[in-house]
Amino acid sequence: xxxxxxxxxxxxxxxxxxxxxxxxxxxxxxxxxxxxxxxxxxxxxxxxxxxxxxxxxxxxxxxxxxxxxxxxxxxxxxxxxxxxxxxxxxxxxxxxxxxxxxxxxxxxxxxxxxxxxxxxxxxxxxxxxxxxxxxxxxxxxxxxxxxxxxxxxxxxxxxxxxxxxxxxxxxxxxxxxxxxxxxxxxxxxxxxxxxxxxxxxxxxxxxxxxxxxxxxxxxxxxxxxxxxxxxxxxxxxxxxxxxxxxxxxxxxxxxxxxxxxxxxxxxxxxxxxxxxxxxxxxxxxxxxxxxxxxxxxxxxxxxxxxxxxxxxxxxxxxxxxxxxxxxxxxxxxxxxxxxxxxxxxxxxxxxxxxxxxxxxxxxxxxxxxxxxxxxxxxxxxxxxxxxxxxxxxxxxxxxxxxxxxxxxxxxxxxxxxxxxxxxxxxxxxxxxxxxxxxxxxxxxxxxxxxxxxxxxxxxxxxxxxxxxxxxxxxxxxxxxxxxxxxxxxxxxxxxxxxxxxxxxxxxxxxxxxxxxxxxxxxxxxxxxxxxxxxxxxxxxxxxxxxxxxxxxxxxxxxxxxxxxxxxxxxxxxxxxxxxxxxxxxxxxxxxxxxxxxxxxxxxxxxxxxxxxxxxxxxxxxxxxxxxxxxxxxxxxxxxxxxxxxxxxxxxxxxxxxxxxxxxxxxxxxxxxxxxxxxxxxxxxxxxxxxxxxxxxxxxxxxxxxxxxxxxxxxxxxxxxxxxxxxxxxxxxxxxxxxxxxxxxxxxxxxxxxxxxxxxxxxxxxxxxxxxxxxxxxxxxxxxxxxxxxxxxxxxxxxxxxxxxxxxxxxxxxxxxx
Numbered sequence: 001x002x003x004x005x006x007x008x009x010x011x012x013x014x015x016x017x018x019x020x021x022x023x024x025x026x027x028x029x030x031x032x033x034x035x036x037x038x039x040x041x042x043x044x045x046x047x048x049x050x051x052x053x054x055x056x057x058x059x060x061x062x063x064x065x066x067x068x069x070x071x072x073x074x075x076x077x078x079x080x081x082x083x084x085x086x087x088x089x090x091x092x093x094x095x096x097x098x099x100x101x102x103x104x105x106x107x108x109x110x111x112x113x114x115x116x117x118x119x120x121x122x123x124x125x126x127x128x129x130x131x132x133x134x135x136x137x138x139x140x141x142x143x144x145x146x147x148x149x150x151x152x153x154x155x156x157x158x159x160x161x162x163x164x165x166x167x168x169x170x171x172x173x174x175x176x177x178x179x180x181x182x183x184x185x186x187x188x189x190x191x192x193x194x195x196x197x198x199x200x201x202x203x204x205x206x207x208x209x210x211x212x213x214x215x216x217x218x219x220x221x222x223x224x225x226x227x228x229x230x231x232x233x234x235x236x237x238x239x240x241x242x243x244x245x246x247x248x249x250x251x252x253x254x255x256x257x258x259x260x261x262x263x264x265x266x267x268x269x270x271x272x273x274x275x276x277x278x279x280x281x282x283x284x285x286x287x288x289x290x291x292x293x294x295x296x297x298x299x300x301x302x303x304x305x306x307x308x309x310x311x312x313x314x315x316x317x318x319x320x321x322x323x324x325x326x327x328x329x330x331x332x333x334x335x336x337x338x339x340x341x342x343x344x345x346x347x348x349x350x351x352x353x354x355x356x357x358x359x360x361x362x363x364x365x366x367x368x369x370x371x372x373x374x375x376x377x378x379x380x381x382x383x384x385x386x387x388x389x390x391x392x393x394x395x396x397x398x399x400x401x402x403x404x405x406x407x408x409x410x411x412x413x414x415x416x417x418x419x420x421x422x423x424x425x426x427x428x429x430x431x432x433x434x435x436x437x438x439x440x441x442x443x444x445x446x447x448x449x450x451x452x453x454x455x456x457x458x459x460x461x462x463x464x465x466x467x468x469x470x471x472x473x474x475x476x477x478x479x480x481x482x483x484x485x486x487x488x489x490x491x492x493x494x495x496x497x498x499x500x501x502x503x504x505x506x507x508x509x510x511x512x513x514x515x516x517x518x519x520x521x522x523x524x525x526x527x528x529x530x531x532x533x534x535x536x537x538x539x540x541x542x543x544x545x546x547x548x549x550x551x552x553x554x555x556x557x558x559x560x561x562x563x564x565x566x567x568x569x570x571x572x573x574x575x576x577x578x579x580x581x582x583x584x585x586x587x588x589x590x591x592x593x594x595x596x597x598x599x600x601x602x603x604x605x606x607x608x609x610x611x612x613x614x615x616x617x618x619x620x621x622x623x624x625x626x627x628x629x630x631x632x633x634x635x636x637x638x639x640x641x642x643x644x645x646x647x648x649x650x651x652x653x654x655x656x657x658x659x660x661x662x663x664x665x666x667x668x669x670x671x672x673x674x675x676x677x678x679x680x681x682x683x684x685x686x687x688x689x690x691x692x693x694x695x696x697x698x699x700x701x702x703x704x705x706x707x708x709x710x711x712x713x714x715x716x717x718x719x720x721x722x723x724x725x726x727x728x729x730x731x732x733x734x735x736x737x738x739x740x741x742x743x744x745x746x747x748x749x750x751x752x753x754x755x756x757x758x759x760x761x762x763x764x765x766x767x768x769x770x771x772x773x774x775x776x777x778x779x780x781x782x783x784x785x786x787x788x789x790x791x792x793x794x795x796x797x798x799x800x801x802x803x804x805x806x807x808x809x810x811x812x813x814x815x816x817x
Contacts, residue, residue: 085305087298091232091291092243096209098216098302109221111302113213115244117201122213126223127190130314134188135376139180143171143195143210145450150200155448167449169483171195171207178211178260178268179218182226182601186316191223200450203246208233211260216299222311226601228303229267230295231260234288236276241284243291247451257281259288263296265602272491275590278612289605318378322371326378327385329359334386341400345429345517345572346470348398352383384577388551391565397574399428404568404614406546406621411526413534413630420642421535425527427569427622429517434527435510436535438643440676440688443506458494460509462486462524468516485521486511489545492525492585492593493532496539504645504686507537518572519547525585525593530626536636543592544622545585548611549578550603561604566611568618582608584615588623644695645688652683654706665705673698710736710776712767715783720761728757730765730778738776740765747781 084101097114104110107123114120145168146161147154154161164172175193183191195210211231218225235245235253242249250256255276260268266289273281333355337348356379363371371378390396395403407428416422421436444457462485466473489511497503509531511524525545532539549570553563567574575581579600585593596608636642650658658679659666670677675689675698685702689695710716710732718732718740727741745756757763765778 085302087302087305089295089298091294094204094244096212096295098213098298100216100220100302100306107217107221108223109217109219111213111216111220112198113209113216115204115209117199118204118206118209119198120195120206120209120213121198122193122195122210122217124193124214124217124221124223125191126221128311128313130189130316137180137183137187137191138189139176139183139191139193141172141176141193141195141214143168143175143207145197145200145206149197150202150450163478165448166478166483166487167447169478169480170487171210173480173484174207174258174268174270175211175214177597178229178231179214179225179227181267181598182229182262184224184226184315187224187313188316189313193217197450202451204244205233205247205250205451208244208258211258212295212299216302219299219303220306220308222308224310224313224315227262228296228299229260229262230292231258231268232288232292232295233258234284234291236280236284241287243287255284257284257288259285259292261289261292261605262602263293264604266596266605266608267598267602269594269596269608271591271594272495273586273591273593274495275587275592277590278616281591281594281612282609285605285609316377318374318381319370322374323378323381325363325368325371326359326375327382329362330355330379330382331386334383335390338383338386338398339390339396341398343398348573380577387574387577388553391551391567392553392563397567397571399571403565404617406569406618409622409625411530411626411629413530414634418641421531421533421537423527423530423534425523425530427519427523427526428571429515430520430523431513431515432520432523432527433512433514434524434531435512436528436531436537437508437510438535438537439506439508440643440645441504441506441686442676442678443508457500457506458490458497458509459507460486460490460493460511460524460528462489462511462513462521464513464516464520468513468520485524488521488583488585488593488595489524489528492543492545493528495592496529496541496543496587498538498540503538505643505688507532507535516572518570518575519583521545522547522583522585526622526626530630533630533633536634536639536642538633541587541589542623542626542631543585543587544619544626545583545593546615546618546622547575548580548582548584548615548618549574550580550582550607550611551578552600552607554600559601561607564607566607566614568614579603582611582615584612584619586616586619588620640693641691643688643690644692645686646695646699647687648685648699648702650683650685650702650706652681655679655681655683658685658702658705660705669698669701669705673701677702710738710767712769715764715766717762718765718778720757720759720763723753723757723759725753728753732765732776732778736776738765738767738778739771740778740780744768744777744779744781747784747786 084099087098089096089098094115099112099114100110103112103121104123107125109124110121112119112121142164144161144164153159156162172195175195179193193214195214197206200206208231211229215228215231219228233244234255234257235242235250236255237245237249237252242253245253254274256272258268258270259266276284334352337343337351337355343351356375359379360372360375363375387398390398391403397403399407401407410426411423413423415424415433416435419435420438423434425432425434441457444455445459447454447456462482464479464482464485465475489509493509497507509528511527513520513524522545525543529539529543533542546568547570549567551565551567552561554561567578570578570581580596580598580603583595584591657665660668666677666679669675673689673694675687675694677698678686687695687698687702689698716732718730718738720728721731721737722729727739727745729737730740731737742750742753745753750756763780764783765780766782767776768779768782769777771777
């Protein structure tokens with residue numbers, strides 16, 4: 001075959017494209033192009049492209065030989081096709097499997113983790129292009145539970161999955177918070193983790209499997225990462241801890257602790273509990289750490305089998321000389337600002353911004369372009385140094401407080417009486433407005449998840465508008481941070497809600513963050529508790545919450561923490577420049593919710609256990625202040641605008657009358673009374689109304705529709721519905737029907753019923769009994785006055801009041817005399 005020169009560029013472009021697909025661009029030194037005047041046949045040109053034969057290039061021109069190098073094994077980004085590697089670990093009473101190489105081979109890392117018949121596939125990919133304009137890790141985490149995993153077709157119009165559900169967003173945040181701290185500092189490459197539940201047997205929650213799969217996928221990939229980590233769930237049933245409980249055990253558990261850690265340090269905690277004590281919680285943490293570390297060796301063994309080394313990517317770091325130069329220019333000015341408690345949040349921020357701008361102008365005038373580009377990172381590092389030095393050496397924070405001092409508290413309940421419940425809670429400059437709305441049982445949120453409950457009657461919705469931090473931003477849509485903060489407050493408060501049997505309402509709490517200077521989620525817990533009390537919801541006690549922070553010094557070689565200070569009730573700046581945000585909510589009796597977010601590559605467990613004590617002290621102080629405002633639920637009966645509900649029993653044969661033809665009657669009752677009515681098959685009618693007047697009206701209309709039980713001897717208003725030769729059929733008391741015999745219409749003898757009655761006529765009747773079939777027997781003449789004949793010495797006795805034989809004897813005696 002003859003090759004032409006223009007075919008060379010086509011071949012090189014194809015080779016370069018293949019190299020880019022394999023995440024490797026061959027350098028010019030490794031690529032050689034030899035030109036020759038000889039004609040080469042097709043068999044002479046046998047280049048290899050990254051383990052694949054490059055063939056079928058049919059070009060004709062001058063002979064050219066192109067040599068394409070092999071990709072070094074250290075830079076392979078995924079296992080070779082056909083090689084499947086597996087590992088297994090036993091945690092608690094179950095076995096967890098790790099598998100790679102079978103699915104998603106083109107991803108930088110792909111692992112399937114399974115327990116029983118629940119399997120989760122997690123893939124990880126990171127871009128190779130570095131964007132110097134970013135100062136954060138652009139990590140995107142997606143978690144999806146598609147309906148095919150449980151053998152269902154989506155109920156949407158298009159029969160496809162829609163936008164991520166709330167649970168999927170929360171599981172994605174769980175993965176993100178577990179793996180993000182272990183990425184190298186300065187790793188600002190676009191990265192993506194996608195978790196997909198392949199199948200579920202409904203016995204295990206896939207979220208813990210997804211965290212472990214994400215860790216394993218990062219470990220076996222070429223992406224720099226300081227893992228692996230292990231993740232477990234701890235429950236407690238009847239005082240006994242259970243590792244990774246199944247859903248039956250989980251439904252009985254009073255603890256839901258999700259814990260992720262490296263071999264030595266904790267990286268993530270998520271907890272929901274029913275007032276667990278600090279002592280019991282510490283025991284649960286130590287058990288979780290011991291069990292989670294069992295999942296680390298299998299991941300390391302899996303990575304050794306795959307044998308993919310980490311990619312040599314440049315990471316943004318600030319050279320020591322640049323840091324020292326910025327320190328010399330800005331340190332004194334920063335110390336003056338951060339050591340002055342008179343500065344508020346915005347005054348401090350504006351002044352620090354002006355200092356940074358002045359340093360930038362100085363560097364520009366000196367022509368130091370490198371320092372100008374790295375100034376934001378260096379300036380931030382100097383701020384951290386000043387903050388930590390003030391805390392370690394002076395024991396002073398930026399606002400002048402002591403290390404364990406809570407900010408000034410302000411709160412009120414019943415802010416807006418027109419609402420079911422409302423409150424305003426302020427801690428320092430952080431302020432939230434909380435409201436409570438009480439709804440009917442069918443207002444509960446319906447959940448469509450693979451595991452767990454299918455409805456939720458208590459909801460907390462948190463909003464963080466941009467004006468709360470004096471910014472212009474977008475509003476609307478489902479924000480992951482807002483969903484996460486609302487769910488944390490929901491976990492903290494739901495433990496104190498009365499059982500559904502005693503309180504069958506649905507409850508929605510909303511939190512509007514009006515101003516934020518740190519710990520707005522913890523303020524939501526406090527404000528929500530106040531609003532619930534104001535609404536008259538019978539909480540056992542108040543729930544308070546506080547965030548605990550940390551500043552620490554670590555050995556640069558070993559990473560061990562050599563010195564640290566724990567801070568109670570952290571500011572936004574302390575959250576940004578500190579090492580952790582340890583959110584703890586609960587009552588005076590125990591913990592109801594915890595969430596841990598960290599910035600370094602893990603926090604020693606003993607520090608977290610130690611932080612529980614100052615959190616309890618701060619929480620107790622906050623609870624004491626809240627109890628001064630409102631210490632017990634308000635009397636709901638004294639509030640006319642609060643919803644009312646009640647039940648009443650009706651006969652099962654009356655259900656049809658209450659519903660009416662095609663539901664017309666029940667719909668009319670709900671429309672007129674503005675109440676909601678539910679009817680069970682056993683005759684229990686539940687009425688939910690927005691206020692007492694609406695409830696009373698609905699109850700009256702229900703009673704009028706089905707009526708009270710008809711009693712023998714009782715007098716009722718009845719309507720003629722049909723006329724026969726032997727009498728008339730009557731409808732009375734909300735739908736009951738009975739027979740008014742011709743002999744019971746009047747005292748005198750009647751030849752034709754129609755001479756006395758007409759369809760639709762209303763008249764009073766007396767129930768005189770039931771026939772053998774249970775049908776009502778009615779009498780009209782018993783309601784009529786007796787007419788005594790002129791020649792009679794005593795009034796006639798109605799036949800219906802005495803037996804027939806006795807009545808005939810009475811007549812004989814009367815006439816005989």
